[in-house]
Amino acid sequence: MSRGDIEDRVRGALDTVRDPCMTASGLDLSLVDLGLLREIRRGPEGLEVDVTFTEPGCPFSHRLMDDIHRALETLPDSERPRLNIVWTPPWTPADMRPEARRQFDAARRRLGPHATQTISIEEISR
Template sequence: MTPIEQQVWDALTAVIDPELGISIVDLGLIYEVEVDDQGFCSIKMSLTTPGCPLSSFLQNDIERAAKKVPAIRDARVQLVWYPVWSIARMSSKARRQLGIGGSLHDQQNR
């Protein structure tokens, strides 16, 4: 990961999922951040459910957050559905915020 890509990841932590009130980075929704030599940023993300009514809202917020990084001239978000999002992608902080206790193994085998 380049320093600029790390700056974008850091900027994306400020984007909060409007339904859950948790950072999209902590939720594990961001899969990949790539920045080319011209400052174009490509972000791959998923959603917790395919029919999320706020997906365009989130995409706009993500693009705005990425463009706040001085080296970024433009940013685009691509929705991806593989690998399928699961709670295993969430940070321990996000799981605590949602009150998900026990081990991840227990949660995934319910």
């Protein structure tokens, strides 16, 4: 299997991981949509994947990490990458795929600049 095929399979697996805060806000956006997948590469010890979070203090980073590990476990052992968390460069909405950015901006306009939305813990924990 070619390197490109393996990278596509890794990207596809990670595209199934949804951001819990986006989901609770009514947006069906994956970590790939959000631009949280930074790089897939061959390292000295095999395939490596760099991901980031929307902020270092993300209260749901443990949930995302569990979901990422579960998604990567669906790959054959020979294709399972090592996972690295990176913080540079910091994530911004500009990292999002164009369609994800349009959905994100529409949701922000709907809420308004000073609006808050209360989301139950059950909603986020799904």
